[in-house]
Amino acid sequence: MSFSSTGGTSGRSNYKDIYVLLDRLCKSFEGAKGGNHKDILRHVTQYISNCPSALGSTLPYDESSLLSKITQHLNAAQASGISHTQTVSKGLLGNTSGTQSNAALFLNLNEQLKSSQLEARQRNALLTFLFFMADTKYSQENGCQSNVSASSTLSRAHYSNPNASLPPNNTMHALRGHMLQKAQPLPLSPQTSVGGASNLYNSKEINHKIPMLRQSSYQAGSQSGSENDTTSSASMIPAAASTQYAIKSGLGHDFNKILCTQNNINDNMVQNVIYAFTGIQGKYLKKDVVSGKFKLDVKAKNLNVVQAGMLLRLSELGYYHDLVQSYTDMKSGLCALGLMGQGFISALRNELTKYYGMVALLQEQLNKQKQVEKTNVFNSTTIRPERLTLMKILVWSVDPLQRLQLLASIAEACQEKKGGALASTVHGFLNNGNPMVKSLAKELLLAICGPLYQMLTKWLLEGEICDPHGEFFIECLVEVGPDRLWHDKYRVRSSMLPNFVSSDMAHKILVTGKSINFLCEICQDKHPVKGRDELKQCIEENAEHIFSSVADTKLHSTIDSIYLNTSKRVLDIVMGPHKLLEHLQAMRRYLLLGQGDFIGILMENLKSELDKPAKELYSYDLSSIMDAAIRSTNAQYDDPEILNHLDVRIMSPCEGDIGWDILSLQYTVRGPLATMLEPSMCIYQVLFKPLWRMKHMEFVLSSKIWKDQKCNSKPLRPMAAELDRVLYRLHLFTSEMIHFIHQMQYYILFEVIECSWAELQEKVQHAKALDDILNAHDEFLTTIKCGAFLDSNSGELCHNMETVYEGIVRLEVWQDKFYELCFRELNARKEYQKNILESEKTGKFGITAEKKLERDQENKIFEQTLSSLDKSLENIGGDYEKAVRCFLLALNSNNDHNLQLFGIRLDFNEYYKKRDQRLGVPLTFEHMRMSNIYFNNNKSLLGSRIN
Template sequence: MAALDQKSPNVLLQSLCCRITGKSEAEVAHQFQYAVRVIGSNYAPTIERDEFLVSEKIKKELLKQRREADAALFSELHRKLQTQGVLKHRWSVLYLLLSLCEDPRKPSCRVPGYGALFAQGLPRDAHSTPFYCARPQSLALGYADRSSSMHTSASLGTSGVSSLGTYTLNGPTLTPPCLMSGPQTQAAGDSLRQQLGSRLAWTLPPSASPSATAPTSRGSLGPPGPVARAPHRPRREGDDSAEVGEAALVRDILYVFQGIDGKFIKMCSPENCYKIDAKMPLSKSLRDMSSRLAELGWLHNKVRKYTDSRSLDRAFGLVGQSFCAALHQELKEYYRLLSVLHSQLQVEDDQGVNLGSESSLTLRRLLVWTYDPKVRLKTLAALVDYCQGRKGGELASAVHAYSKTGDPYMRALVQHILGLVSHPILNFLYRWIYDGELEDTYHEFFVASDPTVKTDRLWHDKYSLRKSMIPSFVTMDQARKVLLIGKSINFLHQVCHDRTPPGKLTPASKSTESPKDAELFTDLEGTFQGKIDAAYFETSKYLLDILNKNYLLLEHLQAMRRYLLLGQGDFIRHLMDLLKPELARPATTLYQHNLTGILETAVRATNAQFDSPEILKRLDVRLLEVSPGDTGWDVFSLDYHVDGPIATVFTRECMSCYLRVFNFLWRAKRMEYILTDIWKGQMCNAKLLKAMPELSGVLHQCHILASEMVHFIHQMQYYITFEVLECSWDELWNKVQQAQDLDHIIAAHEVFLDTIISRCLLDNNNRSLLNQLRAIFDQIIEFQNAQDALYRSALEELQLRLQFEEKKQQREAEGEWGVTAAEESEEKKRIQEFQETIPKMRSQLRILTHFYQGIVQQFLVLLMSSSDESLQFLSFRLDFNEHYKARDPRLRVSLGATRGRRSSNV
């Protein structure tokens, strides 16, 4: 049993303490207690990280001593020790080894026999950790900029608001003075300063690090020395003239740090700050330092008030709650610092440290130790101010705006908070682009949904971008792609009734994301852009394939061009021939079933019969609203029925545009048809009416006017067919072939319709031009009626004359007189009456010609004043021989000015 006792850890540790100090077992009782508590310390939540730092410090110490081989051997032995898992508290052992190898010449190690090692004790409550120091296990912390110097592990890191608090809770804490006397008390002060300085150096800028040479105003953590204090009398109850001691102010300051009024320092509500009563007898230096330190409590109150008020507000949303959680986490690290300071103050009180002796807690030291937490709390308070009234993506944008700073420590803090705040947005994003689901109860995501919109308007109206919620680190192009991805998935599910997941983008992929998703938004041009692009191209390509293969989108687009835009020439011509007798009747006498039968006849008789049955069954006849005096030509229109997914491209507005363009083209085609009939009438009747020389002038006038009209209509048809329809269609088809998503097709189609509406003079800007053109069309119809009347009258007269001559010849052949005097007189009278009508016909044609040419002149003037160059060029072709230019001075000026502008541009 004696042998076993000698080998027990406690016996061995006590023997080690005796050997190091050279004292007996009774004399090293305090040092042995401290050693046991160091080795058995079990409240260091970041043990792996601290172990790494201590091992690195040991290697650096060996390298300073030019013992490279020993450093390599130590690294290998440490690596093997980590793999074995024999020791549970490796950090404590490594720290002990580090303390043993410290240079005894250092001020902190001047106690003979390494006694300074045991000049560092733990407070009595070292094993009791405050309840608010427990780390939440749901949110991972840690900064990217520290990854190169800290060991990455599965344990949760710390955001580092209080570097002092984290270190002292993980490592050796402050030593009660009762464990030391004489030089040991001095060594304890050195130990505390070294601990604070070595840890603060990780988070403070070099200029603010307590280990560096700091200005006297902020205190120094260098070699110990007596703290200069102004002589004062101890303050007693009822003694208002006695000066307040620094220790009392320190105690008040620790309360103020928590937002609690102290005995001397209280919150002044009107001024919204902590103040010391001006009547209080206190030196200016202590008053100034207390005011500077009290600012930390004010900042704490500001952040705490925001988190307390918002944490219970459900309408604040998930992003807002994540922001509050991040602030809570930073405050917890701040509370760690306060717990250490309170513990030290309690230890000093328990051990009887009076105001006349050196205390480790002074205002100057507090200024230095709280420098880093103060800067961080200032950043948090500024964030709180800037984020007031914001939620969702707007709140994430506000946090992101503060990450653009040159201070790497503050940037790391804000980026850490941004990672937590962005986490709900990332969840929204993944569910939207992978599943098409949008569960945004508090309207935080930048994609908005309108549940009142019906399925037929899903693509256009149901989903939209909530621009105020687009985070500033997400570009508008990325937001548009995100919107399109989820919208395409929902369109496939609800409109196309296709549940096949496009490509490999399944909902399961969301659960396999790497743990770096919280930092995904920081790599906008890399990982984030890659994920968005991959989902966008996969989903959009699949949707377009479904529309083209299953719903024949491109075939329907071509059918619109062939039938509603009169691209199928043989079908349109034959249909017009078949409809001519019907459409010449009053509109009230038409029946749609008769017109539908004529349409089917035209389809079977032309190349239209070879089109797909899916297209032909959608082609129909439509009668427009009838006005008094309308004929069939005025109310007839072709129609094309669309439904299902293709109705997303061919919307009601688009079909209305097609109907307007068809009516315009149909009327222009009718003018061409009428002029063709006029020309055929002139050619057929020219030889017959040679026997009536008195009509030669009238017929010549008809030929001239008809030629003018034919030229005008041919130029207009060329402009409409080639410059408007063909060019616009070619541009549309190229865009459709290169489209990457359905929005590109819809946008190209709308541009196509807008272009032909504008260039066919159907928009509001060209209303006057359209009215002039319709007046010209009316004149063509008037001319047709006038010429038909002329030919009817002339042919009737010709028929009567031929009958009279035939009767005369028949009688002469029978040996009788050809005509009697009465018959001859009656024939001459009738011929004279007909010849008297010829001047009226000539006058009617002259009026018609003058009116027609006046309208054309006005039309040309309007064309020249148009901002569209194609319309200006059309005026040149319409007046190719400058006939109208010579008749109208206004047109002459306009033409000259326009040509001058064109030549200057060339």
């Protein structure tokens, strides 16, 4: 029965009056000699507190009928003259004066109850309860008793006819049966005893507090002072069960039977809930075929709304159990993959095993509860355990439900993932602020990473990858041969890299295992790695350190130590016995033309061969010439082992190529050096070709064009008057080209190659690992490639430089024709003068007219040819000058200040600047940016402007 509809101070005082009224009523039942009225009061208050709507929606009488019957009952009791009736009246109505009847006093009290704003239904239930209790006690004191079956029959007949007279020996039984059948227990708090009506028979030694009229106590709690204390004391009643009272009063058997029925129903619901916890259907809960969730069985019609709601709420735990269990079934297609996935599945199964253990404890408690009820129904001295109810299970299920929900959420995120991707997914839950989520994610992550630790240990200590499912973040390419072991055989698989392993740490792990493989397979060094035992112990004891976001843990330090130890061993081997630095020095000297005397002698010795068509060359002929060049220069003092790696290579010729176009020097590396330097050798070949061509142009200008000019100047002095104009132009263009080539050689061979080599040597001295040397070497080659205008951003420079080279080649061809013409004319003139002198000696005077005419004709042809060659030379010079001006403009507009300075040196006297207005305009940053865009995107427009 609930009295919470009003609230306020008046409501709370009414609750106190009602409690006092019930106390007096129970005392009146017992009479002056009775001592068990507190037991009756405890049962009444407990029943009202636990079952506020016990009488349901169908009360046996309406308010007017109840008032009429109670009035008749009081009048009859007052008129009977029985002593106990006076006691009842006093207990019910208090001390009254003789001037007012008991019925009138009761009606006054009822009016006061109406004025308390109590709901009509609750007031009607209270009146019904008071009437039944008074009438039953009255009947019992008069010794009016009958058997249970008769009472039940009469009670049913009485309910079917509300106007019928109430049997005096049956009312209390009828009321109890009606209330128990209609009761709808409310959910209890965890602090409240949920034993239900069975606590009626608890031992007297078990003392506990039951809230009387729970809402009255709650409202009274907001008051202070004496009122709060009074209300609190009135709302908490000491409880001690009294089975003897129930038996003595003649109510024990039937009441216990009803309680047993209710307990059986409760036990059945609890059993169904326990079944549902493990995904098993029961009497009340069935599975939905589509969603997999539990729903109430349509045949279960004896459940009230509260019970149905609690069953559905508890069945949610079974749904999440089934969901988690599905992620552990390999046939479902939802579980994680690979060895690390099996670790995750194993962790989920362990969690389910713990969950089954808790469910088994519930089942054991329920079995004990049923056993106790069967064997100790009327044994009042037995201490019974608290009953297992739906409310208790609901309180118990909070933590397991939350844990299963988290497991289901994590498992759903991890489905069909493997390896590092799986570990990264679970590691993401460590960032959750909930400690329970972090703890659970850490447990799962440790289980997942078990196979990862094994693969990591094997890789770091033995250089082997045991990864049948492709989960490790280090990948081995089996199709790659040992000659590419260091660069291409092993790599980091980014898709399998856990997010708690940084890229720097992954690189160290990669290099460590790769170094061990390199030492064992290439260098045949199979000594064990230093720090092997420390790493194993660290992984066993501090496995969770790898999850740290800061690489300052003991595990990270151990990995760093092994990385440094293995790298140092590799470095010592390649720098010592295998002479890595000496070989790099040799490639710089021979392939990058650093050995100047050797290159000069080689070109001079090969000139006759290389001037031939490409198809007429043979590599063995060129090799012998190269060996002769080595013996003729300082190269002969180099280590023979180094020289044995040097050879001549003839590339595949194209149509029209000559020997200069297809010749290349080759440096062959073997053993461990081949593994390390193999990718770089093709870059050396790319660099050798433009450097060789530049050196060839320098050789053409100095050893061919300029040398021919110096040697032919004296023989051609007789023709100086005719040749001075052409020779002046020839000498001018030659000087320009020599200056350009010398500056180009100085820039590339010294400022680019030599300076980069000095940086490489410094980095090699401070290197801690082989990769440091190789990275420095790659940077060295990249710098040279950029400085030689071979990178993607130097296309215009390379094109202009090639145009300059073409002008030099054209000048060489033109000079050959020119000197051929000059010497032919010179010889013809000498022959003509010789014929004149011989004719004079014979007494003839001069030569015939025909020969003179022929000589004049030849002289005229010579003048015409010379004029044509002069124009041709002017065209060659013009094209060359345009190419140089474009080259200078590209240098000046480049963002690299070194190239800008190089352009200044090329035009040191501002000769080209005066002849090209574009070179005279100051280039701001905006101009430089626009110039780059101009040259990169508008080559055709540039050509039209130059022409």
